[in-house]
Amino acid sequence: MQEKSGIPATAPVGLEEKAEDYLKNYDEIKESRQNWIAFLGAPGTGKTTQAALLAKLLIAKKLVPVRFYNAFNLTRQLIATRSRPAEYEAIFDEFERAPVVVLDDFLKILPASNSFEYANFKEAATRAIWARYDARKPLILTSQRTQKEFWNFDEALAGRVFEMCAGRVVEFGENSKNWRLEYREN
Numbered sequence: 738m739q740e741k742s743g744i745p746a747t748a749p750v751g752l753e754e755k756a757e758d759y760l761k762n763y764d765e766i767k768e769s770r771q772n773w774i775a776f777l778g779a780p781g782t783g784k785t786t787q788a789a790l791l792a793k794l795l796i797a798k799k800l801v802p803v804r805f806y807n808a809f810n811l812t813r814q815l816i817a818t819r820s821r822p823a824e825y826e827a828i829f830d831e832f833e834r835a836p837v838v839v840l841d842d843f844l845k846i847l848p849a850s851n852s853f854e855y856a857n858f859k860e861a862a863t864r865a866i867w868a869r870y871d872a873r874k875p876l877i878l879t880s881q882r883t884q885k886e887f888w889n890f891d892e893a894l895a896g897r898v899f900e901m902c903a904g905r906v907v908e909f910g911e912n913s914k915n916w917r918l919e920y921r922e923n
Contacts, residue, residue: 752776752907756787759905760794763801767836767875771903775878777887778909784879787907788839791877795837804835808843808862808880815861816854833868836875840865843880844890863894870897883908 759766759774766772774791776784792803811832818824832838844862848854869876878898880887884906887895899906 752787755905755907756791760791760798763795763799763875767801770873771901771905772873773869773876773878773898773901773903774905774907775880775898775902776907776909777880777883780881782909784881784909785841788841788877788879792837792839801836803837803839803877804831805839806832806841808840808865809846811840811865812858812861815864816857819857819861829864829868832865833872833874837877838869838874839877839879840869841879843878844882844887845880847890859891863891866894866897870901876901878902 755774776787778784789805792805795801796803811828814828815825818828848858882890884895884899887898
């Protein structure tokens with residue numbers, strides 16, 4: 738999957754192997770308890786590109802419907818509809834039923850931890866993860882947060898994420914190249 742498939746030559750070790758393995762073994766993976774894959778780390782390094790490529794290949798080669806969610810928009814929508822239970826539950830039903838979900842930029846923007854908004858955000862984010870976890874449905878997750886930051890945010894949530902990934906976590910380190918900076922004018 739190198740370069741022609743969107744994986745940069747400077748990608749983290751294991752990215753190509755884990756993505757190819759996920760695609761190749763998807764039929765078995767989707768039926769297993771651990772059917773998630775996560776791309777974590779620095780911004781601009783290709784996490785969303787990799788998740789979108791994997792989703793595109795699942796659609797094209799495995800004929801699997803994939804639903805793409807921006808995590809910030811999803812949590813905002815959940816918070817906004819919280820007082821309207823039918824709408825709130827409809828969002829979760831759609832999120833939970835999708836055969837495969839890409840959840841992009843999970844935990845990217847966090848409200849101040851001592852705010853009321855933080856409590857609402859944490860509840861919505863946690864419920865989204867638990868919905869996929871309880872449904873045992875595949876999830877492709879991207880986040881600028883590291884594994885350590887997931888654990889610091891919420892141990893129960895982190896435990897579920899990393900249990901479901903079962904070794905399919907690719908971390909883009911601090912020294913990973915930010916590809917967006919190449920397009921910035923000098």
